[in-house]
Amino acid sequence: MNQEITIVKIGGAFLEDQILLESFYTSFSELKGRKILIHGGGQRASKLSRELGITPKMVDGRRITDVRSLEVVTMVYAGWANKKLVSGLQGQGCNALGLSGADADLIRARKRPVSEIDFGFVGDVERVQTTAxxxxxxxxxxxxxxxxxxxxxxxxxxxxxDSIAASLAIALSASYSTKLIYCFEKEGVLRDVNDPESVISEIDRYAFEALRKSGDIATGMIPKLFNSFKALEEGVGQVCIGSVGLLSGNAPKFTQIIL
Structure with missing residues (x-):
């Protein structure tokens, strides 16, 4: 069996809640084996955009990125958010290394073509440089x-x-037994966004499409689920969505994605 690796993506709410973040630092640092962390920082990017007089524009949980918005997300994602996480993990003895896809040409993407929506400077991953x-x-x-x-x-x-996390998990699945975890402030995917106890224990494509059509799923969850199914279809061993407890195996509830 290949060596195991865990790919963890955290939601932007972690970066805005120091108590939640400290809990994550501990759980992630104690996670055994090889691991990779992926993060955004959308809440802070939207806040800074408004302060600069730029109105954030989102479609299905994805940010439309013009020139000024790209400057903002670069400052927030690669600067404030990345170095905040790296320093916090270093404080827990985890030898974290902050990266973007441009560093060492690790993740190359293509600009999304204009169709019904012009997303601007938004990229779709083309390849991951797994050797490096x-x-x-x-x-x-x-x-x-x-x-x-x-x-x-x-x-x-x-x-x-979410797409970067899935792409990394897929690319590394040829060399490792991969587990992909989407970790956020909720216990899992909720049947009712207003009821934190309504966690769905398993979701397949049929259930996802039903939830999407009915509008009973948070907009920001849609990219996670699209990428979850893609990851499983392309060789990732396991995909879960839930809280920090998933990292330590102590989550009372979480959502398992199945084909």
């Missing part, structure tokens, strides 16, 4: 990726962190 990434893991580093990639021609691209 595995070397970093072999050297004892824990990569911490922000939600930025590049196109290989000098252009940074805002790229959904």
């Amino acid at each position: 990434l595995i070397r970093l893991l072999d050297a004892g580093f824990t990569p911490v990726f922000c939600a930025l990639t590049h196109d290989g021609n000098g252009q940074l691209l805002n790229t959904n962190a």
